[in-house]
Amino acid sequence: MAKSKIYICSACGASFSKWAGHCSNCGAWNTLIEDQPLSVGPPSQSLGSKPGKQILLSEITADDETSKRTPSGLVELDRVLGGGLVPASATLVGGDPGIGKSTLLLQAAAHFDAVGIKTLYVSGEEAITQIQMRAQRLNLKDACIQLAAETNLRDILTTAKMERPDLIIIDSIQTMWVDSIDSAPGSVSQVRTTAHHLTNYAKQQRTSVVLVGHVTKEGQIAGPRVIEHMVDTVLYFEGERGHQFRILRAVKNRFGPSDEIGVFEMTGHGLEEVVNPSALFLSERETTSPGSAIFAGIEGSRPILVEIQALVAPSPHGQPRRAVVGWDSSRLAMILAVLEARCGIAFAGLDVYLNVAGGLKITEPAADLAVAAALLSAREDKALPINMVIFGEISLSSALRPAPQTQNRLKEALKLGFSNVVAPTGSTAGSNLNINLTHCSDLTDFIRTLLTHD
Ligand code: TYD
Ligand code: MG
Numbered sequence: 001m002a003k004s005k006i007y008i009c010s011a012c013g014a015s016f017s018k019w020a021g022h023c024s025n026c027g028a029w030n031t032l033i034e035d036q037p038l039s040v041g042p043p044s045q046s047l048g049s050k051p052g053k054q055i056l057l058s059e060i061t062a063d064d065e066t067s068k069r070t071p072s073g074l075v076e077l078d079r080v081l082g083g084g085l086v087p088a089s090a091t092l093v094g095g096d097p098g099i100g101k102s103t104l105l106l107q108a109a110a111h112f113d114a115v116g117i118k119t120l121y122v123s124g125e126e127a128i129t130q131i132q133m134r135a136q137r138l139n140l141k142d143a144c145i146q147l148a149a150e151t152n153l154r155d156i157l158t159t160a161k162m163e164r165p166d167l168i169i170i171d172s173i174q175t176m177w178v179d180s181i182d183s184a185p186g187s188v189s190q191v192r193t194t195a196h197h198l199t200n201y202a203k204q205q206r207t208s209v210v211l212v213g214h215v216t217k218e219g220q221i222a223g224p225r226v227i228e229h230m231v232d233t234v235l236y237f238e239g240e241r242g243h244q245f246r247i248l249r250a251v252k253n254r255f256g257p258s259d260e261i262g263v264f265e266m267t268g269h270g271l272e273e274v275v276n277p278s279a280l281f282l283s284e285r286e287t288t289s290p291g292s293a294i295f296a297g298i299e300g301s302r303p304i305l306v307e308i309q310a311l312v313a314p315s316p317h318g319q320p321r322r323a324v325v326g327w328d329s330s331r332l333a334m335i336l337a338v339l340e341a342r343c344g345i346a347f348a349g350l351d352v353y354l355n356v357a358g359g360l361k362i363t364e365p366a367a368d369l370a371v372a373a374a375l376l377s378a379r380e381d382k383a384l385p386i387n388m389v390i391f392g393e394i395s396l397s398s399a400l401r402p403a404p405q406t407q408n409r410l411k412e413a414l415k416l417g418f419s420n421v422v423a424p425t426g427s428t429a430g431s432n433l434n435i436n437l438t439h440c441s442d443l444t445d446f447i448r449t450l451l452t453h454d
Contacts, residue, residue, distance in 0.1 A: 008035040008188045011216070013226035026225075028217075035188055069255070072111040076264060076273045077104075079300070080235055080248050082256015085112065085167065088206045089255065090199040092173075093248075094213045094224035095237035100246055100266055101212050102126070104237060105169050106134060107270055108210075110143035112167055117208075120165035124151040124175025124185075138270040151185060153178045153194050157201055165207060170198060172212040174222065188222040195227040228252065239266075240325075240359030245280065246271060247360065250300075260300030278305040278416055281358040288386040291378030294418065295370035296389040296409035297362060303405070303412035305389060307357040308367065310374035315351040326356025327367065335372050335394060342398035343443050345376070366403035368394040369422070372443065373450065384450065385420055389413045392424040398443040400424035410435055422449055 007016045009032055014025035016032060023031050071084035078084050081091070095101050102123070109119040123131055128149050135141050146163060150156050153176050160168055170176060176194040177185040184190065195211060202209040211231065213224025228234050234252040239245055248262040263274040274280050282305055285292070291310040296303060308327075315321065324332050332354055339345045354371065356362050369392035377384050391409055393401040403409070406427040413421055414435055421429075425439040440446040 006035050007032040008226070010188050010222040011225060012223070013188070013192075013228075033188060070112070070115055070117055072108055072117075073115060074108060074111045074273065075275075076248065076262030077108055077111075080250045080260045080262040081233065082250075082253050082260070085117065085208050086232070086255045087166075087208060088202055089208050089233060090202045090231040091208070091210045091233040091235065092213055092224055092227060092231045093210060093235045093237060094215055097214050099237050099239055100264075100271060101214075101237050102171050103134065103138065103266075103270055104246075104248070104264070105171060105210060105212065106131070106140065106145075107138060109145045109167070109169060110135075110138075110140040113144050117166045118146070118164075119167045119169065120146045120148065120160060120163060121169045121171065122148045122150055122156055123171045124149070125172060137268075151175050151177060153197055157197065160201065160207065161205070164205075167208045167210065168198075168201075169210045170212060172214055173198075173224070173227065174214055174216075186222060188226055191222040191226055192230075195230050199230050238359075238361060243359035245274070245359050257300060278303070278412055281306045281360060282416065285357070288383045290381045290383050291374055293370045293373040293377060293384055294389045295362070295367050296391045296413050296418075296421070297364050297367060298403075298405050298408065299360075299364075303408045304360070305412060305416055305418070306360055306362065308370045308374045309355045309357055310371070310378040311351075311353040312347065312375065312378040313351050313353075315349055317351075320347070320349060321351040321353070323352075324354045326359070326361050327354060327371065328363070331365070331368070332371065334396070335368055335375070338394055338396060338398050338443060339372065339375070343447060345379070345447075347375075347379070350379070364403070365393040366391045368392065369400060369424070369446065372446070373422075376447065376450065387418050388420040388422060389418045390422045392422075392427070392440075394443060400440055400442055400446065402426040407433075410437070422446065 007019050009023040011028040011031045012026035019032050022029050069084035069086045071078045093101055109121050112119050128147055131147055173191055173195055174186040177190050178193055181189050181193055198209050216223045232254040236249050236251055238247045244265045246264040246266055250258050250260045252258055263277040264271040265274050285307050293308045295306050295308050297306060336347050370390040373390050391403050395401060402424045410421060410429050410433055414433060419436055421435055421437045425441045429435060429437050438449055440449050
C-alpha cells in the first residue's frame with residue numbers, strides 16, 4: 001500500500017495532506033515540508049500487546065513535584081518559572097537567534113550550580129572554547145558546570161545516564177539528531193523526535209531538561225512551536241534589536257502562572273536583572289511631548305508603566321499607513337474605527353504609527369485607553385499632562401470597561417511620581433492612596449476629561 005504523504009508547517013507544526021505555499025494555520029509562507037507519516041498499518045502480530053498500568057487517583061501518594069522546586073536565585077527567572085526549577089520537568093526556551101538565550105542559560109546554570117543543582121550544558125552550536133570565552137565574559141569561569149559540545153542524542157543520553165545531572169540544558173534542539181531518522185538536524189521530524197526522547201528522559205530519569213529553540217522566520221528549520229505541546233513550560237525570550245531590554249515571557253506553564261514576565265538588561269558582561277522595570281521603561285522619557293501617553297499595565301503578577309507613542313501625519317498615499325510596534329495591529333484598527341464612528345474623530349488620509357517604548361510587547365486590552373490618548377494627543381499636537389497615567393478597555397460601543405488589579409496599577413503610578421490617573425468608571429482606589437483619580441464612562445467623556453486637563 002502506497003503511503004500517503006503528509007506536509008508539516010515548520011513554523012507551527014500543523015499537518016496537511018496537500019502541499020501549499022501558505023500555512024492556513026499560522027499564516028507563514030513557504031514553510032510546508034514533506035514529513036514521514038506515522039505508520040498506520042495494523043500492529044505486528046508477533047509483538048503482541050499487554051494491558052497498560054493503571055492506578056487509582058486516590059491511591060497516588062507521590063509528593064507534589066511543584067513543592068520540590070528549586071529557586072535559582074536569579075529572581076526574574078524564578079518568577080517566570082513559577083518559583084523555581086521543578087524536578088523532572090521539560091522546559092522550552094524559544095527566541096530569535098542572537099537574542100541572548102545561550103547567555104541566559106549559562107548564567108542560569110551557574111546560579112543552579114550555586115544552589116546544588118548539578119548541570120550538564122550541551123551545546124550543539126558552539127565549541128567548548130567558545131563557551132569558555134563566554135563564561136569568562138560573564139565572570140563565571142569558576143562555576144562548576146559540565147560542558148559538552150555534542151549533537152548526537154544517543155551520545156548525550158548515554159553521558160547523562162553516567163553523569164546523572166539534575167538539569168540538562170540542550171542548546172539548541174535544532175542542532176540535535178538521532179540516527180533512526182534520515183532527515184537533517186533541524187527538520188521537523190528530527191526536532192520532534194529528539195524533543196520527544198529528551199522529555200521522556202526527563203520524566204523517566206527524574207532530571208529537568210531545558211531545550212533551547214530558535215524562532216525561525218524562513219521555515220528552513222523547524223521552529224520551537226512544533227514542540228510546544230510536548231513540554232511542561234514554554235518560555236520566550238524577546239527583545240527589540242537596538243534595545244538592551246530582554247523579556248522572558250511564560251506562555252505555557254504546567255507548574256505556575258503562564259503570563260509572568262522577567263525583565264533583563266543585556267550588558268557588556270551578560271544579562272542583569274531589572275528589579276524596577278517601570279523606571280527602566282520610562283527612563284528615556286524626559287519631558288512629555290505630543291503623542292505620548294503612559295499606560296499603567298499589569299504583566300503577570302506585577303504592574304509596569306510603559307510609554308505609548310503615536311505619530312499621526314498627513315499621508316501621501318491613497319491608502320494611509322498603519323504601523324504598529326509592540327501592540328496588536330487589529331486592535332489599533334478597532335480603536336481608530338471607534339474614534340471615528342462614535343466620536344467623529346477621523347483618521348482618514350492620515351498615516352498612523354504606534355510604538356510601545358522600550359521594546360515591550362503589550363497584549364492587555366486595558367492598554368486601549370492609553371493608545372486612544374496617544375492617538376488623540378498626536379492628532380491634536382497637544383501633549384498630555386506629564387504626571388498622568390491611563391488605563392482601561394474600550395468596547396465597540398465606546399463604553400469603557402474597568403481593568404483588573406486597579407489598586408496595583410495605582411500604587412505603581414504613585415511610586416513613580418504619577419499623581420493623575422484616568423480610568424474607567426468602576427475602577428476603585430483605596431482611600432489610603434494620595435492620588436487624583438478621574439473616572440470616565442465612555443470615550444466621549446474621556447476626550448472631554450483630556451481637554452479640561454490642560
Ligand atoms: P547569545 O546568548 O549567543 O544569543 P542566542 O543564544 O539567543 O543566539 O547572545 C548573543 C548576543 O548577546 C550577541 O549579540 C552578543 C550579546 N552579548 C552581550 O551583549 N553581552 C554579553 O555579555 C554576552 C555574553 C553576549
Ligand atoms: Mg545560542
